Amino acid sequence: MQDEPTELVQxxxxxxxxxxxxxxxxxxxxxxxxxxxxxxxxxxxxxGSLLPALSRMERSGRIKGEWxxxxxxxxxxxxxxxxxxxxxxxxxxxxxxxxxxxxxKILEA
Amino acid sequence: MSLMKSLRAGMWALRNKHMRNAxxxxxxxxxxxxxxxxxxxxxxxxxxxxRAARAEAGSAAVIKHRxxxxxxEAGAERLWxxxxxxxxxxxxxxxxxxxxxxxxxxxxxxxxxxxSIVSKFLLKPLPVGDPKTLVSILxxxxxxxxxxxxxxxxxxxxxxxxxxxxxxxxxxxxxxxSIGGGSKPDRIWGQAASANYFDVAQMKMAAGRGFVADEERxxxxxxxxxxxxQKFEGDPEIVGKPLNVSGHPYTVVxxxxxxxxxxxxxxxxxFWVPLGDLGELVANSPKEESRExxxxxxxxxxxxxxxxxxxxxxxxxxxxxxxxxNPATDKDNGLMVERAGSLPARDKRSFMLFLVALSAVALxxxxxxxxxxxxxxxxxxxxxxREMAVRLSLGATRxxxxxxxxxxxxxxxxxxxxxxxxxxxxxxxxxxSFRLPVPIAMDLSVQVDWRVLAYSFLLSLAAGxxxxxxxxWAASRPRISNALxxxxxxxxxxxxxxxxxxLVATQITLSLTLLCAAGLFLRSLQHAxxxxxxxxxxxxxxxxxxxxxxxxxxxxxxxxxxxxxxxxSSLPGVISATTTDGVPLSMGxxxxxxxxxxxxxxxxxxxxxxxxxxxxxxxxLGIPRVAGRDLGDENPSAQKVGIVNEEFVKRFFxxxxxxxxxxxxxxxxxxxxxxxxxxxxxxxxxRQRPVLYRSIYQNVASDxxxxxxxxxxxxxxDPAPLIKAMQDVIHxxxxxxxxxxxxxxxEHIHDALFLxxxxxxxxxxxxxxxxxxxxxxxYGIMSYSVSQRTKEIGVRMAMGARSQQVQxxxxxxxxxxxxxxxxxxxPIALAGARLTGSLLYGITPWDAxxxxxxxxxxxxxxxxxxxxxxxxxSRIDPIEALRTE
Numbered sequence: 001m002q003d004e005p006t007e008l009v010q011x012x013x014x015x016x017x018x019x020x021x022x023x024x025x026x027x028x029x030x031x032x033x034x035x036x037x038x039x040x041x042x043x044x045x046x047x048g049s050l051l052p053a054l055s056r057m058e059r060s061g062r063i064k065g066e067w068x069x070x071x072x073x074x075x076x077x078x079x080x081x082x083x084x085x086x087x088x089x090x091x092x093x094x095x096x097x098x099x100x101x102x103x104x105k106i107l108e109a
Numbered sequence: 110m111s112l113m114k115s116l117r118a119g120m121w122a123l124r125n126k127h128m129r130n131a132x133x134x135x136x137x138x139x140x141x142x143x144x145x146x147x148x149x150x151x152x153x154x155x156x157x158x159x160r161a162a163r164a165e166a167g168s169a170a171v172i173k174h175r176x177x178x179x180x181x182e183a184g185a186e187r188l189w190x191x192x193x194x195x196x197x198x199x200x201x202x203x204x205x206x207x208x209x210x211x212x213x214x215x216x217x218x219x220x221x222x223x224x225s226i227v228s229k230f231l232l233k234p235l236p237v238g239d240p241k242t243l244v245s246i247l248x249x250x251x252x253x254x255x256x257x258x259x260x261x262x263x264x265x266x267x268x269x270x271x272x273x274x275x276x277x278x279x280x281x282x283x284x285x286x287s288i289g290g291g292s293k294p295d296r297i298w299g300q301a302a303s304a305n306y307f308d309v310a311q312m313k314m315a316a317g318r319g320f321v322a323d324e325e326r327x328x329x330x331x332x333x334x335x336x337x338x339q340k341f342e343g344d345p346e347i348v349g350k351p352l353n354v355s356g357h358p359y360t361v362v363x364x365x366x367x368x369x370x371x372x373x374x375x376x377x378x379x380f381w382v383p384l385g386d387l388g389e390l391v392a393n394s395p396k397e398e399s400r401e402x403x404x405x406x407x408x409x410x411x412x413x414x415x416x417x418x419x420x421x422x423x424x425x426x427x428x429x430x431x432x433x434x435n436p437a438t439d440k441d442n443g444l445m446v447e448r449a450g451s452l453p454a455r456d457k458r459s460f461m462l463f464l465v466a467l468s469a470v471a472l473x474x475x476x477x478x479x480x481x482x483x484x485x486x487x488x489x490x491x492x493x494x495r496e497m498a499v500r501l502s503l504g505a506t507r508x509x510x511x512x513x514x515x516x517x518x519x520x521x522x523x524x525x526x527x528x529x530x531x532x533x534x535x536x537x538x539x540x541x542s543f544r545l546p547v548p549i550a551m552d553l554s555v556q557v558d559w560r561v562l563a564y565s566f567l568l569s570l571a572a573g574x575x576x577x578x579x580x581x582w583a584a585s586r587p588r589i590s591n592a593l594x595x596x597x598x599x600x601x602x603x604x605x606x607x608x609x610x611x612l613v614a615t616q617i618t619l620s621l622t623l624l625c626a627a628g629l630f631l632r633s634l635q636h637a638x639x640x641x642x643x644x645x646x647x648x649x650x651x652x653x654x655x656x657x658x659x660x661x662x663x664x665x666x667x668x669x670x671x672x673x674x675x676x677x678s679s680l681p682g683v684i685s686a687t688t689t690d691g692v693p694l695s696m697g698x699x700x701x702x703x704x705x706x707x708x709x710x711x712x713x714x715x716x717x718x719x720x721x722x723x724x725x726x727x728x729x730l731g732i733p734r735v736a737g738r739d740l741g742d743e744n745p746s747a748q749k750v751g752i753v754n755e756e757f758v759k760r761f762f763x764x765x766x767x768x769x770x771x772x773x774x775x776x777x778x779x780x781x782x783x784x785x786x787x788x789x790x791x792x793x794x795x796r797q798r799p800v801l802y803r804s805i806y807q808n809v810a811s812d813x814x815x816x817x818x819x820x821x822x823x824x825x826x827d828p829a830p831l832i833k834a835m836q837d838v839i840h841x842x843x844x845x846x847x848x849x850x851x852x853x854x855x856e857h858i859h860d861a862l863f864l865x866x867x868x869x870x871x872x873x874x875x876x877x878x879x880x881x882x883x884x885x886x887x888y889g890i891m892s893y894s895v896s897q898r899t900k901e902i903g904v905r906m907a908m909g910a911r912s913q914q915v916q917x918x919x920x921x922x923x924x925x926x927x928x929x930x931x932x933x934x935x936p937i938a939l940a941g942a943r944l945t946g947s948l949l950y951g952i953t954p955w956d957a958x959x960x961x962x963x964x965x966x967x968x969x970x971x972x973x974x975x976x977x978x979x980x981x982x983s984r985i986d987p988i989e990a991l992r993t994e
Contacts, residue, residue: 028136029143047140047166051133052179059115059180072146076139 013045013053014062015096018081018089021063027076028054054079062088119182133176137169188516195517205489206521208885209482213525213572215878216478218532219471221557221565225537227464228560229374235450236369238311242411243449244420245372246277248403250442257403258282260438261395263431264405267444270427273420275412278302278309279405281384282376283549284391285817287658287847288340289353296655296817296847297336298550299380300371301387307331307363309410310372317348317363326385330359333379334367354382355390356660370552372408372449377552391657391815400438408449421446466944467871470623474875475572477619478525481882483576484612486518488893490584497584510585518577519570526569533557533565536874543867546860547696548653548816548850579608609893613886614930620879621934621967622941627876628959629945629952630869636951637865642694642858643788645731648684649854650828651692654839654846655817663810667745669842670805670818674723676838677822682831686822687730688723688805690814692854694861697791699812701775703761703801711760717774718790718798721805721814722752727785729823737768737783743804750804751779754787757799772801777811779803793861794950819850828853868948880967884974891923892978902982903990912983919982923975924968931964938963 020031020038031054032045057063062085068078081089122129141162148158166172177183199206234240246267247256259267264279271277280302287296307319315334320327330352332341341347352359359382371378387394395404411420424444432439452460497510534557541554656666670688678686691698703717724741727734740752751772758767767781779801790798805818820839824831836848895902902915942954 027143028140029147032140032144033147044165047137048172048175051136051140051172052175055176056179059118061114070143074139074142075135076143077136 214528217529522573
């Protein structure tokens with residue numbers, strides 16, 4: 001049975017945004033939609049957390065933003081991952097994997 | 110990299126706030142549009158899709174706010190807004206703010222002034238190249254007792270043996286010379302240095318060069334920057350010009366860098382000549398070959414990679430080798446390595462102690478100032494309870510209120526720091542005018558430099574935090590329900606002693622301590638000025654000449670002194686005149702160990718002060734004769750004669766008549782021909798020392814004076830024309846003679862009082878500042894308490910209380926505080942007074958006068974501080990007071 005979509009697990013938003021953008025550049029709503037789709041509706045990302053996160057990540061140089069026309073010919077800001085972003089995604093994923101493995105171990109003990 | 114980027118982006122956002130806002134708006138709108146479009150694609154109609162998209166996203170304002178907050182610029186903007194608000198608030202209470210700023214300013218100025226002394230003498234690096242690798246080498250005695258200069262052979266041994274240094278240089282600390290050029294000859298102080306001195310120091314020169322290797326005995330001179338500016342008007346062509354130095358032709362080869370006055374922080378030499386020439390320039394120059402005459406200061410440059418500890422280790426080894434090679438002179442002596450330019454090690458401890466004590470006092474003043482400001486801010490905070498309560502109920506967090514109030518106190522503190530630095534500019538100027546009563550060149554001036562500025566700034570911040578935190582904490586914690594009704598929650602919680610009372614009591618206690626110290630030092634100064642120096646200081650003028658600097662032989666010197674004395678004695682207004690080699694109370698003079706053949710060892714020390722005296726000495730200084738005859742125009746080649754003081758008789762002859770006895774001072778035999786009353790020799794506060802006055806004409810040849818010879822004249826009438834006439838007499842005999850140290854004996858004694866005056870002045874200033882601050886604080890809380898109790902007082906008066914009674918009630922409350930604070934303060938002040946014992950002249954630390962006057966004075970000031978608010982209370986109109994509620 002499908003539950004109501006929930007907010008993301010604390011502290012994972014930036015990593016997931018980086019992962020999403022590592023496939024192709026996207027605009028804000030595209031990122032939110034893609035994350036919802038891939039998680040099969042388990043997670044919902046609202047603009048109240050996504051837009052500040054994008055602004056923060058762009059500041060720190062992990063992604064780059066650019067105004068472009070969408071496929072429907074509207075203006076939107078497209079974000080692309082940078083080299084720095086890829087590095088940070090790699091290390092964050094590694095950390096995350098370790099933590100998940102540890103949590104599993106505890107839960108199955 | 111990314112930090113810079115973030116900084117740039119943030120700055121851009123702040124500068125182009127509209128554009129940044131528009132950008133966020135547009136991004137949000139595009140997000141919503143895409144979301145809506147997606148929903149329509151799934152089949153929702155336009156209206157539903159728009160509503161759902163907005164509902165999912167939430168409030169646009171909140172999102173915008175959160176995006177803004179993602180960058181640092183939001184914090185900066187809030188800070189800026191707070192700052193503007195605070196400035197606006199402060200500018201609305203100018204009177205209070207100026208009192209607060211002045212309070213902190215006084216506290217900071219006290220500390221900045223003391224720190225300027227620390228900065229100059231302890232922190233300032235030498236103006237030499239790479240001061241970190243320059244060390245000085247000193248000789249220790251009796252297994253490490255600190256410390257002396259080096260004898261010349263020891264210096265040469267080190268130069269040959271030491272491997273730790275790239276160079277070792279030596280210099281004689283102070284050499285007088287008369288320098289020609291300009292309108293009249295001047296006698297100034299300089300140093301004689303080894304030829305490698307400027308290389309070892311790695312000095313940059315303002316012009317020309319230092320000495321080169323083969324100039325050990327060359328007649329070349331390096332001028333100090335100041336004398337170059339003053340005497341030669343900064344002549345750009347000075348290098349290469351000939352210069353008359355004490356009658357010898359020298360050539361100027363360079364000018365030292367501005368601000369350089371040797372390796373010592375206190376001495377103020379103004380020229381440098383090669384060490385090898387010293388014998389030519391000064392009479393009685395130290396013996397080159399003696400391993401006992403310790404006269405050379407030594408600096409050395411560490412080799413790269415060699416630490417000071419390693420060098421010290423090598424010096425220990427060298428000292429051992431020298432002790433084995435010269436057991437007679439070098440046994441038990443060691444060598445010590447110190448950072449060059451640190452204070453003379455033997456004075457360092459007492460100097461540091463003095464500075465620590467002064468700093469403690471200055472910090473005490475700052476504490477009083479902080480307590481004062483905290484009190485006034487607490488009063489302020491109490492009045493702001495309502496505002497705080499309103500803001501808290503409207504959703505402000507306590508952190509926000511705290512931040513804003515701390516900002517306020519920080520601003521006040523920094524403004525106070527600025528005021529303090531301005532005040533300290535003046536106080537360091539005043540401090541620099543103190544002179545030591547010594548005949549040599551010293552630089553004791555202190556300035557406000559960047560170290561003092563940095564210290565003042567940090568201290569202001571710390572003070573701001575200190576006095577801001579308490580009121581801020583208290584104010585941001587109102588009991589909202591009470592505070593909204595306008596009640597003072599801080600004071601009315603039933604506590605008998607509120608925080609404010611405690612702070613004011615602390616101020617009164619501390620300022621009592623300071624004032625008592627000030628009182629003690631003033632009384633001590635009063636006593637010191639009345640100390641019987643043993644001679645009459647009024648009506649004596651003095652001036653000195655140094656004929657040796659003008660190549661006079663001893664015979665010519667004696668003739669010169671005789672001739673000048675004879676002509677000065679016949680000047681109008683002159684009662685009597687005499688010559689001597691040194692003025693008493695100059696902090697030190699020639700002294701020798703004495704023995705009396707045929708008498709038992711003296712009681713106490715055998716060191717005797719030696720003064721040369723011409724005819725009329727005792728008459729001119731007004732020293733009464735007890736026995737025997739006066740010193741007259743003694744024959745230089747006859748048996749040396751001397752006159753001793755009563756202390757000498759007490760010590761060496763056990764009170765018996767010494768006239769006719771021969772005494773032996775360091776190998777020189779004197780026949781005692783008279784006895785005079787005691788006088789003070791080195792300092793005003795000293796225990797009586799034995800003195801032997803010897804004939805000037807008999808000793809110029811065998812023991813020439815290093816300080817020249819002083820003409821002392823007792824006169825009637827106006828000293829100014831007499832001084833002119835005396836100078837004319839000297840110049841009519843020899844126009845090339847430099848005349849120096851022209852002053853009256855009273856001026857000299859004034860300088861001799863420098864220590865009690867300095868300490869007295871400091872404490873009086875600090876004490877008055879403390880009392881001012883404390884009375885402002887007392888006044889502040891009393892008038893606040895009156896304004897808070899307006900209603901109560903109104904009720905009392907409506908019930909029939911007379912204004913007299915109301916006034917008494919207010920005064921009683923304030924005075925109770927003051928009396929308790931004073932009662933607490935007296936034992937503290939007494940304990941503090943014990944520490945001052947060694948600095949006091951003629952009074953005990955428990956001086957009854959001080960400890961009765963000061964508390965009474967403080968009580969009177971407290972009464973005045975309560976009086977004004979109490980008057981206001983007694984004039985409250987009950988009808989008005991009750992209506993305002």
